[in-house]
Amino acid sequence: MTTSSSKSTKPVYRMSSAGACPKKLGWQRLGKIGTEAPAWLDTAAEEGNWHEQRIKNEMRAADWQVYDEQREIVLEYPTFLLVGHIDGICEDRESNHYLLEVKSMSQFEFDRWMKGKFEVFPAYAAQVTLYMAGTELDKGRYVVKNRSSGYKDEFIIEEPPTSLESIVNTITEVEKLALSGQVMDMEYDPSSVECRRCEFNNVCMPAEVVREERDLIDAARLWREAKALEVEVNSKLALAESVLKGHLRAHSEEGTKPYRYMVSGLSVAGYVTKEKEVSYLRKAGYQCRVTDTEKERE
Numbered sequence: 001m002t003t004s005s006s007k008s009t010k011p012v013y014r015m016s017s018a019g020a021c022p023k024k025l026g027w028q029r030l031g032k033i034g035t036e037a038p039a040w041l042d043t044a045a046e047e048g049n050w051h052e053q054r055i056k057n058e059m060r061a062a063d064w065q066v067y068d069e070q071r072e073i074v075l076e077y078p079t080f081l082l083v084g085h086i087d088g089i090c091e092d093r094e095s096n097h098y099l100l101e102v103k104s105m106s107q108f109e110f111d112r113w114m115k116g117k118f119e120v121f122p123a124y125a126a127q128v129t130l131y132m133a134g135t136e137l138d139k140g141r142y143v144v145k146n147r148s149s150g151y152k153d154e155f156i157i158e159e160p161p162t163s164l165e166s167i168v169n170t171i172t173e174v175e176k177l178a179l180s181g182q183v184m185d186m187e188y189d190p191s192s193v194e195c196r197r198c199e200f201n202n203v204c205m206p207a208e209v210v211r212e213e214r215d216l217i218d219a220a221r222l223w224r225e226a227k228a229l230e231v232e233v234n235s236k237l238a239l240a241e242s243v244l245k246g247h248l249r250a251h252s253e254e255g256t257k258p259y260r261y262m263v264s265g266l267s268v269a270g271y272v273t274k275e276k277e278v279s280y281l282r283k284a285g286y287q288c289r290v291t292d293t294e295k296e297r298e
Helices: 022-029 039-061 107-119 122-135 164-178 193-197 214-250
Strands: 012-014 065-067 072-076 081-085 088-091 097-105 140-146 152-157 260-263 266-273 285-292
Touching (some): 039 097, 039 140
Parallel strands (some): 097 140
Antiparallel strands (some): 065 088, 140 152, 266 285
């Protein structure tokens, strides 16, 4: 590997997408046109730029130095180039230098991030690993902001979150196959957010069920209808329970002792739980149980 800024004729792979599905990288390398990207992606990118600048300004106000913003870095390998543009490099009061990487996410994406971080977002892991290799910095400051609440998950990366060798080996294989017009054989995973959002998922999805199999088609329709009803039911239950629980708490000395009331045949009872180790740590708190006494009499 060499760090290069020369005008090379080798194919270019973006560091920001180097950790994506190898099959997707192969289709992109071959110039295959996927489905059109949704409009919200452009909006999310614009919002991301705004939040990035705000976070950098907040860092500067806290005496951090931020420089080399959008600096291009290039890693050259025998058959391809890896190219990226870093968010910047930052320096603290003790003159320690860090790669700076800033992400901002919707509530849904942020919840996914907090559950698994780089394991759930392997493309981010590959991206920052390549940035660290390209800048030759051994530490990074990583900031992930929830655009809905403003909460930031900030931490120092002490070592690359994934293997540089693994990234390079994968892209080497992608490039080798592309030269013969092939892509890596990867199965579509319906549980994967990345697969469901991929512009090439129509290529990887299993074939449609033939029209003659009406039982399967009807079952699919019923499933969608049931899921739509489930969303509506859960929304109504959440609204009703918030009102019922609100009245319960208002009449139970701020939830410090049990209280019970009846309304339209519903029994609404409050009870106190103590912290206890079960299959998980059950925290102490004031709970609410709603029972439909009329339904139980049916």
